[in-house]
Amino acid sequence: MSVREEFNEWAEDGRDKGMEERHWHTAKYVLARMPVEAGDTVLDLGCGSGYAGRALRDTKNAGRVYGLDGSPEMAHNARGYTDDSAVSYLVGDFDHLPFEDGSIDHVFTMEAFYYANDPHETLREVRRILRPGGTLFCAVNYYEENIHSHEWQDSISVEMTRWSGNEYREAFRDAGLYVAEQDNIPDRETEIPDSAAFPTDSWDTQDAMVERYREFGTLLTVGVST
Amino acid sequence: MSVREEFNEWAEDGRDKGMEERHWHTAKYVLARMPVEAGDTVLDLGCGSGYAGRALRDTKNAGRVYGLDGSPEMAHNARGYTDDSAVSYLVGDFDHLPFEDGSIDHVFTMEAFYYANDPHETLREVRRILRPGGTLFCAVNYYEENIHSHEWQDSISVEMTRWSGNEYREAFRDAGLYVAEQDNIPDRETEIPDSAAFPTDSWDTQDAMVERYREFGTLLTVGVST
Amino acid sequence: MDIICCPLDKQELELDARQEEAEEVIFGTLTCTQCGERYPIEDGIPNLLPPDMREA
């Protein structure tokens, strides 16, 4: 299936909202770190329900926020969740960004980057559209060190790229982005049952669940354009 | 008193170790975020006991680590805490850095930057010595939003600069550093007594203590050189 | 919308609005001034996928 088909289905059965709720546990910390100044133009790659752009308008007074998604149904839902006219949604592809060179101050992307058809091309595109000093905040739960995420590919028809932290840093540099930081942001909010409750449907042991959420959490890599 | 006199006293009565213990609560997270690659050269400005450089050698295999401090006694103590020959300590001043242009990969500084005689000059010096793409991780507990820190100046003879988060971002940019992120890192380890214990010697209310440690914590500003 | 461009050749787009509401274009077309490729705006959302991905 294509990104469009796969994620149109997700949007139609309400998974856009489910993801927003779960991803917010760590995404809010990523957003808080971004050096967005009042009036800045921000792009959310693979915006899903579009929560990130809405949050950056509210908390940092971003000037204009674009949410780009490859699924028309996702973009349509996102449009429905706000009537802020400074928030724009558009349908597009990560490897073919419809923005002029140097036109974006900062890019955010959560749990979406690794669906890119060619993630190296996506990074080059991000670098192209960022102004000098603009940043890319790239957050993923699916990555090599997070062994608990490896099986996710089995239930998703779109091919996923599984890089390690080191591969993210290298790929950023190859695309001409300086790596400013890399971090694991723990999810402290997903509830973890008592040890007596294990094995559960999803988890063999409590330790594994603790490692997945409290230790590995979300891998954040921050790049800076020049 | 000069930096030398003030902090020589601190080193002599063991406050170097006390600070290491307290600052480690947040400094370890700052260090973990740094994009230090094996073999990189790192500088710790105002190194105190020198824990940061030791940690970056251990955790990230930094190549050479310099700890610079204006107090000979601090540098002397720091030297005594390690026999790793890849860790060098030297006495120097923030506004007169004894390093060649573009010779340092990354700079860390914890609870020290605001003692600079001219913090704008310190930032220009940091920018000068960093190679393109090198980062400055500047962490402070003493800053404008942290109202609980304001009184610290009363018990320290060295004049302290109290910037807001916004002033840090502006000063970085004025010095030619891109701002890659800004964040508050909570201290979750300092023990906060039951509400019944308040007022304590240091804290009127539990709320104030929670705000100081769990919310304001350490202000981190990350700059990138070009 | 002045920073939006053609996803293929990154050239300027020309807007042909069919329906507008409160300064927002609800239906219309964006046409690349260089390659002539046309991108639809539906329900206020421009579809700037490369044409071969639009129905993929």
Place this chain on the structure above:
Amino acid sequence: MDIICCPLDKQELELDARQEEAEEVIFGTLTCTQCGERYPIEDGIPNLLPPDMREA
């Protein structure tokens, strides 16, 4: 130590080692090849404070 330079004019320093142990200079002097300013090394630690701050 090859990236260490004079804190004043950022020029090269010349090392005069008085006492060495295991390839480390314990006592000695660093002299700026440009301005001639001298910086002491004591107990293995170079003091590269600008001279007017050394005793301040």
